[in-house]
Amino acid sequence: MSNKKKEPNLDSVTTINEDGSKLIIHPADVSGRFTTLRRITAVFLLIIYVVLPWIKINGYPAVFLNIADRQFHLFGITLFANDLWVLFFLISGMAFALFVLSSIVGRVWCGWYCPYTVFLDHVYRRVERLIEGDAPKRKKLDRAPWTAGKIVKRGTKWLSYVIISLILAHIFLAYFISFPELWQLMRAKPSLHLGEFYFILAFTAVFTFTFGWFREQFCIIMCPYGRFQSALTDDDTITVTYDNVRGEPRGKKRKDQIDTSIGDCVDCKRCVSVCPTGIDIRDGIQLECVACSACIDACNDIMVKLDRPKGLIRYDSRNGIDTGKRKILRARTYLYGVFILLGAAVLAFTLYKKARPFHAEVSRFTGASYISNDDGVRNIFTFHVTNKRRGDVTFTVSGSGSEEIQFSEVAPIVVSELKTKSFTMGVFTTKADYDGSKDIQFTVKSSDGSEMTLDATFSGPNKHMYKRPKEEEVE
Numbered sequence: 265m266s267n268k269k270k271e272p273n274l275d276s277v278t279t280i281n282e283d284g285s286k287l288i289i290h291p292a293d294v295s296g297r298f299t300t301l302r303r304i305t306a307v308f309l310l311i312i313y314v315v316l317p318w319i320k321i322n323g324y325p326a327v328f329l330n331i332a333d334r335q336f337h338l339f340g341i342t343l344f345a346n347d348l349w350v351l352f353f354l355i356s357g358m359a360f361a362l363f364v365l366s367s368i369v370g371r372v373w374c375g376w377y378c379p380y381t382v383f384l385d386h387v388y389r390r391v392e393r394l395i396e397g398d399a400p401k402r403k404k405l406d407r408a409p410w411t412a413g414k415i416v417k418r419g420t421k422w423l424s425y426v427i428i429s430l431i432l433a434h435i436f437l438a439y440f441i442s443f444p445e446l447w448q449l450m451r452a453k454p455s456l457h458l459g460e461f462y463f464i465l466a467f468t469a470v471f472t473f474t475f476g477w478f479r480e481q482f483c484i485i486m487c488p489y490g491r492f493q494s495a496l497t498d499d500d501t502i503t504v505t506y507d508n509v510r511g512e513p514r515g516k517k518r519k520d521q522i523d524t525s526i527g528d529c530v531d532c533k534r535c536v537s538v539c540p541t542g543i544d545i546r547d548g549i550q551l552e553c554v555a556c557s558a559c560i561d562a563c564n565d566i567m568v569k570l571d572r573p574k575g576l577i578r579y580d581s582r583n584g585i586d587t588g589k590r591k592i593l594r595a596r597t598y599l600y601g602v603f604i605l606l607g608a609a610v611l612a613f614t615l616y617k618k619a620r621p622f623h624a625e626v627s628r629f630t631g632a633s634y635i636s637n638d639d640g641v642r643n644i645f646t647f648h649v650t651n652k653r654r655g656d657v658t659f660t661v662s663g664s665g666s667e668e669i670q671f672s673e674v675a676p677i678v679v680s681e682l683k684t685k686s687f688t689m690g691v692f693t694t695k696a697d698y699d700g701s702k703d704i705q706f707t708v709k710s711s712d713g714s715e716m717t718l719d720a721t722f723s724g725p726n727k728h729m730y731k732r733p734k735e736e737e738v739e
């Protein structure tokens with residue numbers, strides 16, 4: 265790892281040195297309107313992350329991904345494993361919403377709302393700032409030999425990272441097992457819940473590594489959303505942009521100097537020093553820019569000091585800067601909007617058609633598919649009924665098919681809320697009536713009037729072979 269100063273350029277990734285090693289970025293402190301707004305947003309999002317598994321809606325945590333019972337509680341709605349098709353619509357709907365957002369305001373998601381940025385910029389980097397000081401002090405510490413003082417500072421920083429990662433990993437686990445169960449696990453021996461223990465260890469290690477060392481590399485070289493940007497945005501997308509018309513040619517000039525041959529950019533490089541991905545926004549919109557808006561605040565500060573209008577770097581579109589004309593809604597935003605509406609319509613229609621307050625499945629009893637003897641042919645079917653409602657529900661099941669097939673009586677089954685119960689039903693026909701395999705149907709009815717029809721096949725031996733009289737009977 266080397267930390268030689270590298271000038272931002274468009275030909276290589278700023279955070280990777282010529283020899284392939286990682287260049288540690290130490291963004292300078294910045295303050296201003298956008299920085300304050302981002303901090304408030306981040307605190308709000310962090311609170312949401314922590315409290316979501318605590319808030320109960322309809323008796324369950326607001327977000328509770330109960331993989332063990334294959335139940336997914338999302339803001340009062342409970343989805344079961346057989347409802348996961350809904351997730352396709354939810355995820356694709358969110359993706360298209362993100363597409364619309366990106367086409368209008370670029371990577372605002374990355375800089376303001378992405379959990380990765382929130383944890384990196386507003387938790388881990390804040391801790392680093394607290395322990396090692398501002399950017400110049402951190403750079404100096406990087407270059408300093410390994411004295412006792414440096415070991416103590418670095419040790420404290422990494423220990424803090426591990427503790428924070430441990431807390432985050434526990435909160436993350438709560439999304440899968442709920443807080444009450446997490447609390448029980450925390451008080452029990454790790455050997456009694458090794459799976460969860462390894463989960464915590466693994467995520468603590470991953471969080472410590474990514475947020476402590478890997479950092480902005482994730483956004484630059486790994487995040488798939490970042491790769492989509494050039495396809496999602498165009499010259500009308502409003503994003504963090506440098507006004508080269510006003511700023512160029514850049515050059516030094518005094519506060520009171522009137523020199524129209526020089527633009528407003530004084531080439532102080534303050535915008536570069538605050539950038540968490542180490543780029544120079546004056547080189548144009550780049551894949552590495554996560555739209556954090558730190559360079560806007562930094563440049564505004566300089567402009568105020570020079571008594572010039574703010575906004576040399578601002579939220580604007582390329583066309584806005586070149587022509588002064590801005591177009592928020594355009595063909596691609598309409599197109600993405602149509603996709604969202606189509607998805608919502610299909611989801612609503614499918615929910616209307618398929619959503620039932622319960623789910624039932626039928627399968628053949630494990631083992632022989634039928635039993636045949638001189639009395640007749642018998643099949644046994646197993647039913648699994650899941651009650652998706654709150655409160656107990658009573659279910660009845662009946663069968664229909666050919667006249668010669670008899671269905672055994674099954675007593676009404678009471679299934680508790682969000683639970684599954686299994687039971688069996690015998691289906692029989694006498695030897696005299698047996699007429700080969702037949703399609704049959706079962707109807708499962710709930711006490712609140714919903715019903716579901718299940719198709720099955722009553723199977724048995726070849727009817728000619730089975731019904732042929734024995735030789736002595738023939739004689």
Ligand code: SF4
Nearest residue numbers: 529530532533535563
């Ligand atoms: S902070 Fe503003 S004035 Fe300074 S280099 Fe960047 S764009 Fe130019």
Ligand code: SF4
Nearest residue numbers: 539553554556557559
């Ligand atoms: S160029 Fe500006 S908005 Fe983009 S990442 Fe750097 S500081 Fe943030």
